[in-house]
Amino acid sequence: NAGVTQTPKFQVLKTGQSMTLQCAQDMNHNSMYWYRQDPGMGLRLIYYSASEGTTDKGEVPNGYNVSRLNKREFSLRLESAAPSQTSVYFCASIYRDLNTEAFFGQGTRLTVV
Amino acid sequence: GEDVEQSLFLSVREGDSSVINCTYTDSSSTYLYWYKQEPGAGLQLLTYIFSNMDMKQDQRLTVLLNKKDKHLSLRIADTQTGDSAIYFCAEIGAGGYNKLIFGAGTRLAVHP
Numbered sequence: 001n002a003g004v005t006q007t008p009k010f011q012v013l014k015t016g017q018s019m020t021l022q023c024a025q026d027m028n029h030n031s032m033y034w035y036r037q038d039p040g041m042g043l044r045l046i047y048y049s050a051s052e053g054t055t056d057k058g059e060v061p062n063g064y065n066v067s068r069l070n071k072r073e074f075s076l077r078l079e080s081a082a083p084s085q086t087s088v089y090f091c092a093s094i095y096r097d098l099n100t101e102a103f104f105g106q107g108t109r110l111t112v113v
Numbered sequence: 114g115e116d117v118e119q120s121l122f123l124s125v126r127e128g129d130s131s132v133i134n135c136t137y138t139d140s141s142s143t144y145l146y147w148y149k150q151e152p153g154a155g156l157q158l159l160t161y162i163f164s165n166m167d168m169k170q171d172q173r174l175t176v177l178l179n180k181k182d183k184h185l186s187l188r189i190a191d192t193q194t195g196d197s198a199i200y201f202c203a204e205i206g207a208g209g210y211n212k213l214i215f216g217a218g219t220r221l222a223v224h225p
Binding site for chain 1: 146
C-alpha cells in the first residue's frame, strides 16, 4: 500500500502560471482534503471532498479549484498563481464513519515568484 | 464556523511532563486527533479519541477530553528531546460534510 501519494514534491512557478497538484490514495477512503500550511497558521483547509462526486469549500478556497476525478484521485488547481500562494500543500484522506486516522501525503512545497 | 485553538509555544525540561492544550467549538465533534510534525516532514498521527471517551492512554501519551468545556489535552510523560516538534490538534464533526479542521499547532521545545 502506498497510502497517499502527492506530486510534485517541489515546484517553482512564475506569477500568473497555472499548475495542478495531484493526489491519489489507494485505501478506498471516501473523504479527501487539501490543506495549505504556512508558518504560525497551522493547516488551513482549502477544499474537501466528502465522497466521490462532491466537493466543498474550506476556509481558504479563493484562487483554487479542485476535481474529485474518481474515488482515488483529488486534484488541486491554481489557475493563475500568486506569490501569496507560496506555501506547503498537503493532501489527506480518511474513511469517514470508521474509527480511523486521516492519512497525509508528504507535501508539495510551492514557491511563486 | 468550526474553530480549533492551541497555544503556539511550550518549553519543557527533558524528563518533565508536557501538557499541550486545545479548545474547539464544534459541539458535534466525533473524533479528535493529535498529530506530530517534525521539521520538514509530513504529519504523523500520535493518537485519537472518540467523543464518548474521557481519557485514552497510550504508553507515554495521555489524552483527556472534557466535552462539556470542549477542551482536549495531550500529556507526554518523561519528555525527551526527540519529542521536540509541532503538535496539531484536529477534529472532525458528525455532519455529512466531513470537515477535518486543524489548530495552528503548538511548537514543543525540549531542553536539557
